[in-house]
Amino acid sequence: MILSKRRMIVVSCALVVAAGSAGSGLYLNNASAISDIAHSVSAAQASQTSTVQDVVAEALYQQYAMGTPSALQRARPPHTYVVARQPALPAKSSKAATEQPDQAEVAEQSRLGETALKTVFAHASPALTGRVRLALTNTLAANSDPNGRFLGAGVSDLSFQDVTISADTAIVHATASAWSSIQQIGPDGSWMSATPTGTHLVTGTVRKSSDGQWAIYDLVSTHAAGSRP
Amino acid sequence: MLKRTCAAAVAGLVALGIMAPTADAYDKYRAGNYADSWAGSRNGAYPNFGGYPYWASDCTNFVSQAMHDGGFSMVGGGSETSDWEWWIRPNNWGTYDFSHSWSVAADLRQFLIYDYPGGYSQGTAPGSSTNYWTPDAVTTGDLLFYDWGRGEGISHVGMQVGYGTDPDGGWGGNFTDQHNTDRYHAFWSLRPHNDDWPTTTIYFMHIAANNY
Numbered sequence: 464m465i466l467s468k469r470r471m472i473v474v475s476c477a478l479v480v481a482a483g484s485a486g487s488g489l490y491l492n493n494a495s496a497i498s499d500i501a502h503s504v505s506a507a508q509a510s511q512t513s514t515v516q517d518v519v520a521e522a523l524y525q526q527y528a529m530g531t532p533s534a535l536q537r538a539r540p541p542h543t544y545v546v547a548r549q550p551a552l553p554a555k556s557s558k559a560a561t562e563q564p565d566q567a568e569v570a571e572q573s574r575l576g577e578t579a580l581k582t583v584f585a586h587a588s589p590a591l592t593g594r595v596r597l598a599l600t601n602t603l604a605a606n607s608d609p610n611g612r613f614l615g616a617g618v619s620d621l622s623f624q625d626v627t628i629s630a631d632t633a634i635v636h637a638t639a640s641a642w643s644s645i646q647q648i649g650p651d652g653s654w655m656s657a658t659p660t661g662t663h664l665v666t667g668t669v670r671k672s673s674d675g676q677w678a679i680y681d682l683v684s685t686h687a688a689g690s691r692p
Numbered sequence: 693m694l695k696r697t698c699a700a701a702v703a704g705l706v707a708l709g710i711m712a713p714t715a716d717a718y719d720k721y722r723a724g725n726y727a728d729s730w731a732g733s734r735n736g737a738y739p740n741f742g743g744y745p746y747w748a749s750d751c752t753n754f755v756s757q758a759m760h761d762g763g764f765s766m767v768g769g770g771s772e773t774s775d776w777e778w779w780i781r782p783n784n785w786g787t788y789d790f791s792h793s794w795s796v797a798a799d800l801r802q803f804l805i806y807d808y809p810g811g812y813s814q815g816t817a818p819g820s821s822t823n824y825w826t827p828d829a830v831t832t833g834d835l836l837f838y839d840w841g842r843g844e845g846i847s848h849v850g851m852q853v854g855y856g857t858d859p860d861g862g863w864g865g866n867f868t869d870q871h872n873t874d875r876y877h878a879f880w881s882l883r884p885h886n887d888d889w890p891t892t893t894i895y896f897m898h899i900a901a902n903n904y
Contacts, residue, residue, distance in 0.1 A: 530890075591843075594841050594891050601820045601891070602820075605820045608820070610822035610823065616890075641887040641888070643887055643889065645889075647822045647863050647883070647884070649863070649864055650864050655861060655863050657861050657884030657885070659883070659887040659889065661886075682842075683843035685847075686840070691848070691873045692882045692885040692888070
């Protein structure tokens with residue numbers, strides 16, 4: 464009796480979840496149907512989780528790479544840059560190899576950044592939009608800094624800890640390694656290279672927008688212990 | 693506003709001969725020397741927040757020690773949370789009691805703004821800065837507060853201690869000492885060390901010389 468009660472509870476739960484998920488009522492005839500429902504619910508959840516993770520990954524990448532040569536490189540075919548790869552640094556004094564980007568390149572980087580703001584961050588909180596806007600402004604300005612050069616930036620080693628989906632909101636915890644590749648001209652005229660890298664503990668909030676699509680709402684991160692600038 | 697009013701009132705009393713000008717007491721070079729001495733290690737006379745899991749952040753404790761060694765006297769001692777106070781002391785349990793302003797960067801900045809003479813904000817700079825120099829008003833013994841721009845607000849502080857070459861990468865200009873990731877003579881904007889430089893904002897704070 465206890466077992467059958469448990470089974471009834473499981474079936475009820477599956478029905479509630481399935482009905483909520485599919486948006487319609489279902490009739491159960493046998494154990495196979497229960498199994499099918501469980502599988503479809505599980506598949507739907509996995510699909511949502513995957514979608515939510517993709518949203519966070521794209522927002523993270525854009526946050527770090529927008530306005531940089533890496534974003535420009537990614538936008539050009541073939542689209543192989545799901546996660547940007549860190550370029551090899553040029554030799555310390557090879558100025559000719561990495562001159563400042565020309566106006567057309569900066570304009571294209573700006574256009575790509577503005578497009579990302581209107582798409583990837585279209586439903587973001589004002590706070591996140593403000594931070595992304597600040598990053599884009601400073602990154603584009605760095606392109607014309609006579610004392611420095613900006614070679615690229617991105618996110619690597621993205622690892623998801625957990626995804627909690629509740630109705631129209633998902634909370635995502637992840638760790639990510641962010642990097643950028645820069646140079647400063649020294650007093651002697653030679654270029655000094657640096658590749659700051661940090662591991663971040665990321666909390667992403669993803670919400671379903673009015674059109675039913677998952678979209679990034681907020682991204683907050685702190686440096687992992689031992690990884691601070 | 694209150695701070696400006698106090699400053700104007702004191703200046704008026706000094707001008708009228710009612711109050712003698714105080715001798716400079718905050719020795720910025722002494723503070724800078726302390727920071728240089730302990731940039732890469734920990735002074736056993738103070739707690740170490742660098743490895744303890746809860747705090748895991750020694751930056752503010754470090755610059756507070758340097759300020760105090762430079763002659764900035766502790767203020768208050770009754771409230772741990774009030775940013776009008778700045779203090780640390782051993783307690784009966786073999787550890788330390790301390791104010792948030794002693795140990796948390798945003799609280800220390802608030803304390804310096806509230807306190808008189810305290811400190812004076814000297815504007816901001818983006819983390820993308822490659823200029824060799826900080827603003828003229830910011831000198832050895834002054835503080836640079838950092839907001840990485842990832843949603844947590846001001847969370848780091850270092851002390852300017854001079855100028856020269858960052859030993860880690862060779863970038864030249866004014867440099868700072870700091871704890872957390874312990875750095876000796878780090879380029880002031882931390883750009884060569886900071887992957888968050890596009891969103892970072894640096895807040896300059898000049899500590900008045902007539903603190904005592």
